[in-house]
Amino acid sequence: MSGVFSATRAKISEKTLRTDRWWLQPAFIVLVLTSFIIYSTFRAFENNNYFSASNSLISPFYSPCLSKACVDGASLVGTPFGIFHIFGATVSPSLFILLFPLGFRLTCYYYRKGYYRSFWMSPPACAVAEPHKTYTGETRAPLILQNAHRYFFYAGLVLNVFLSIDAVLAFRRQVNGEMQWGHVSVGSLVLLANATFLWLYSLSCHTCRHTIGGRLRNFSKHPVRYKAWTYVSILNHKHQNFAWISLFGVALADLYVRQVSSGSITNFFFF
């Protein structure tokens, strides 16, 4: 017997004596994250309905579009990757880039808390005994790879730049066969909101906080970095909120672009 049932601990047969609904939060996280994983996997492999040329909208799951399999006009910086086939199906352009946002969220300090608790039950909640007999934390493979978070953060920043450009380009409208600037549609606002949420999520990241100034020993010798660190620290306080908002934001932005590009709905232009 180990843990709370060890020989020297108080003899209590229950794994926890908590009387509140401690299981609610992990259950909610399992539900939401599982739904997101199912939806994003479907969309990553769908390889369709991710770009609307007339509305200048591209799904965040497919931007930047780097494969020769991308539909005309979807690529912003060229197509360095050729067309690959697996089991007769064309490899979706999404799969060339999704590793980076996926890795960023997977190694994120907030999501780690979320999925360690809810999926791995290590522990399921505070002061609730976990079911595992042994525990080595993040000291061995594969979890030692969580230490690569900063590299996914850097890659995430690059993707944010692309998604911001996409949001700016969405303020155009096709008129008489030509793209004209200065128009605002629901789609432009959706992509703008998505890019904003992703920037807030990235800039509030613990690695960002460390990189910008947290690693310093003497703030007084680096006043500019100290100031930047204080701002990032304010954002960092809300990192959990930004993690969820940006997750919903990216899924909803993709869903909107999908519906527009498939013709299910019309992108409404305010002007």
Added chain:
Amino acid sequence: MARNINMRIWRGNVTDGGLENVVVEANEGEVVLDVIHRVQATQMGDLAVRWNCKAGKCGSCSMEINGKPRLACMTQLSSFKEDETITVTPLRAFPVIKDLVTDVSFNYRKAMEVPAYAHPVNLAPGEARMEQVDVERSQEFRKCIECFLCQDTCHVIRDHEENKKSFAGPRFFIRIAELDMHPLDTLRNRKKTAQEEHGLGMCNITKCCTEVCPEHIRITDNAIIPMKERVVDVKYDPLRWLGSKISKREGIV
């Protein structure tokens, strides 16, 4: 206005024990420690409970109340429903001595394993000067009252007795962070030893330590994660390692 409340109090020692039901009078404005004292005075004269300041500043009355690690002197009875039974047990991560008193000496052994502040040899006592911005991060960690609720709730040792040998726990990670962030501390290998000797890598940042801290120290965000990032700087980031070889930057040891 006085009313009666139902309680279950764990009584026993290292060999045996269990929860005992008791009904006790409670008055408006009282905390859990008050009614435990009333039980001790009126019904269980030999009930063992550790307490001291009754103001949330000494960290003595740590126990588990309805399964949550809390200070009994800071837990208002008004935070429970009127008909709710309040269950009180000793800390479940440490060996029990008697009733609500546990042996927390594990923490003092771990405290001794953390090397003390190392003052610069070229600075005589009284000559040290530090800017406020350089020490304010560490000052948050100095609020710790050593109640060990964070240690109690940390599943690394709570659920795995065998990890106690190699894991210092959140209370001592904030101590290590405090020293590593100290502008004058000259011991430069704290990052590596945090990972290799004090078990920082065992922490999977589930933030329970932060949730239970009565001083509201942001243990995970301000101490553990910054230390994990500092460890990455010196152990897992090839670019930072290369940079340290080229520029011999301070702190990369």
